[in-house]
Amino acid sequence: MAEHIVASFDQELEHIDRLLRDMGELAGSMTQAATRALLTSDNALAQRVVSDDTIMDAKQTELDERAITLIAKRQPMAQDLRAVVGAIRMASDLERIGDLAKNIAKRVGAVGQSATPRKLSHSIDTMASMVLAQVNAVVDRYVARKASDLVSLRDEDEKIDIHYTSVFRELLTYMMEDPRNITACTHLLFCAKNLERVGDHVTNIAENAYYILTGEQLPVQRPKLDETQMTVKS
Amino acid sequence: MNMLTDAAVETALEGAPESKAAKMRGEKVNVFYGGKQALFDVSLDVGENQVTALIGPSGCGKSTFLRCLNRMNDTIDIARVTGKITLDDEDIYNPRIDVVELRARVGMVFQKPNPFPKSIYENVAYGPRIHGLASAKGDLDGIVETSLQKAGLFNEVKDRLHEPGTGLSGGQQQRLCIARAIAVSPEVILMDEPCSALDPIATARVEELIDELRENYTIVIVTHSMQQAARVSQRTAMFHLGNLVEEGPTDKMFTNPEDKRTQDYITGRFG
Ligand SMILES: Nc1ncnc2c1ncn2[C@@H]1O[C@H](COP(=O)(O)OP(=O)(O)O)[C@@H](O)[C@H]1O
Ligand SMILES: [Mg+2]
Numbered sequence: 156m157a158e159h160i161v162a163s164f165d166q167e168l169e170h171i172d173r174l175l176r177d178m179g180e181l182a183g184s185m186t187q188a189a190t191r192a193l194l195t196s197d198n199a200l201a202q203r204v205v206s207d208d209t210i211m212d213a214k215q216t217e218l219d220e221r222a223i224t225l226i227a228k229r230q231p232m233a234q235d236l237r238a239v240v241g242a243i244r245m246a247s248d249l250e251r252i253g254d255l256a257k258n259i260a261k262r263v264g265a266v267g268q269s270a271t272p273r274k275l276s277h278s279i280d281t282m283a284s285m286v287l288a289q290v291n292a293v294v295d296r297y298v299a300r301k302a303s304d305l306v307s308l309r310d311e312d313e314k315i316d317i318h319y320t321s322v323f324r325e326l327l328t329y330m331m332e333d334p335r336n337i338t339a340c341t342h343l344l345f346c347a348k349n350l351e352r353v354g355d356h357v358t359n360i361a362e363n364a365y366y367i368l369t370g371e372q373l374p375v376q377r378p379k380l381d382e383t384q385m386t387v388k389s
Numbered sequence: 390m391n392m393l394t395d396a397a398v399e400t401a402l403e404g405a406p407e408s409k410a411a412k413m414r415g416e417k418v419n420v421f422y423g424g425k426q427a428l429f430d431v432s433l434d435v436g437e438n439q440v441t442a443l444i445g446p447s448g449c450g451k452s453t454f455l456r457c458l459n460r461m462n463d464t465i466d467i468a469r470v471t472g473k474i475t476l477d478d479e480d481i482y483n484p485r486i487d488v489v490e491l492r493a494r495v496g497m498v499f500q501k502p503n504p505f506p507k508s509i510y511e512n513v514a515y516g517p518r519i520h521g522l523a524s525a526k527g528d529l530d531g532i533v534e535t536s537l538q539k540a541g542l543f544n545e546v547k548d549r550l551h552e553p554g555t556g557l558s559g560g561q562q563q564r565l566c567i568a569r570a571i572a573v574s575p576e577v578i579l580m581d582e583p584c585s586a587l588d589p590i591a592t593a594r595v596e597e598l599i600d601e602l603r604e605n606y607t608i609v610i611v612t613h614s615m616q617q618a619a620r621v622s623q624r625t626a627m628f629h630l631g632n633l634v635e636e637g638p639t640d641k642m643f644t645n646p647e648d649k650r651t652q653d654y655i656t657g658r659f660g
Contacts, residue, residue, distance in 0.1 A: 157653055158659060159659075229657075230616055233645065234645075236644060
């Protein structure tokens with residue numbers, strides 16, 4: 156892409172990109188730390204996630220302000236316009252990921268007292284790694300301007316949904332086996348649900364990033380079947 | 390499920406802006422100034438009751454193309470035009486065409502407001518009078534009033550119709566020139582950077598006027614402001630070094646243009 160005639164315009168766009176990348180990295184590390192804190196009952200780590208969320212919010216505020224100033228000052232067009240509006244939206248999804256991680260971290264104290272079944276912690280760990288890979292990949296691919304890679308990323312989210320369904324079933328089984336597991340399992344259930352929602356935000360980011368890079372919407376996905384809802388009703 | 394309003398359904402049935410019938414049509418238009426070629430095989434349709442914006446870097450041929458549409462290039466000795474330009478499917482370069490009548494049907498508003506050094510009234514009345522559009526004095530008064538009204542100027546000048554047009558503010562002068570163009574009941578109005586000498590408020594008024602005029606007239610506007618093209622037009626044509634490089638719905642041109650040269654130009658990048 157050629158440079159702008161006004162060099163400071165390029166710098167302003169780069170700065171917004173950099174904030175987005177920072178937020179992406181932070182979202183990834185918060186998600187990872189929160190899950191680990193929950194599974195290892197690490198209160199200090201949980202505390203760090205909570206304070207990281209303040210940084211995340213501050214970055215989003217800065218990005219919004221810079222984007223709004225840029226629109227007022229430069230009146231961006233075409234790919235620049237898409238990049239600025241898209242950055243605002245992506246930042247809002249990243250900020251939501253931060254909130255979800257914080258929410259997981261806040262449960263650490265509550266789960267701490269009761270022992271987490273080993274096997275269960277393993278499948279949540281797997282789910283967390285899947286989600287983490289997605290969070291890290293989405294911003295990377297956007298920054299590397301790889302639109303086609305974003306399509307596969309969105310498809311990956313379906314695997315997370317499927318995994319979530321199986322974690323959900325597993326947790327139900329543990330709760331039915333031994334009512335003393337209920338407290339811990341309920342927190343873990345929220346944790347898994349939050350991870351699944353992080354995945355959904357990644358999908359939103361991928362869709363936005365695709366639009367920014369190509370000017371076209373990703374073809375609509377088939378509506379997903381939420382099996383957990385059916386399980387609950389029956 | 391979205392609830393479609395009647396208007397939305399109607400628009401959907403009418404189709405997107407591109408399906409508007411062509412009021413004017415340029416086919417393989419070439420223009421030479423002496424030995425220098427300024428336009429190369431430009432083919433462009435101008436949709437009826439639409440605003441078509443012509444954009445592109447200085448010297449790319451926007452004004453040249455605009456001037457072809459009412460044969461203003463005839464007034465430049467060294468200019469030579471080839472190709473075909475039609476108005477309602479009739480070739481306007483056909484020798485049988487009366488150029489004076491053509492310019493009444495295809496009016497023009499220039500960059501710098503250029504009222505005649507006469508009264509506001511005379512500025513508007515001049516055209517209808519020479520074209521014999523008003524038989525009685527009363528008719529002429531009516532034409533002057535409606536034209537000023539359509540140009541959104543009447544209320545501001547109704548008490549001083551016989552004062553000189555040159556005494557108005559820049560924005561008012563430009564609207565006076567638009568009233569003058571409207572007075573001869575044109576079908577097409579060509580505007581060459583009509584707001585470049587105006588302040589933002591006067592510009593906003595002219596833009597609003599352009600949007601209202603679209604209902605009754607077909608408009609082609611040359612503009613240097615991308616935002617203006619985005620605001621007032623339904624279709625945008627991008628010129629570069631005498632070529633038409635891209636033409637399409639304005640929304641798309643400013644969010645997702647196809648051509649690299651359009652992208653570079655509208656985003657302010659080095660081409
Ligand atoms: N009257 C003229 N005599 C000679 N060359 C002209 C004349 N008018 C325009 N040109 C040349 O034709 C090219 C296109 O000019 P113009 O149509 O005015 O461009 P634009 O309106 O896009 O700035 C330029 O190279 C310009 O120098
Ligand atoms: Mg010009």
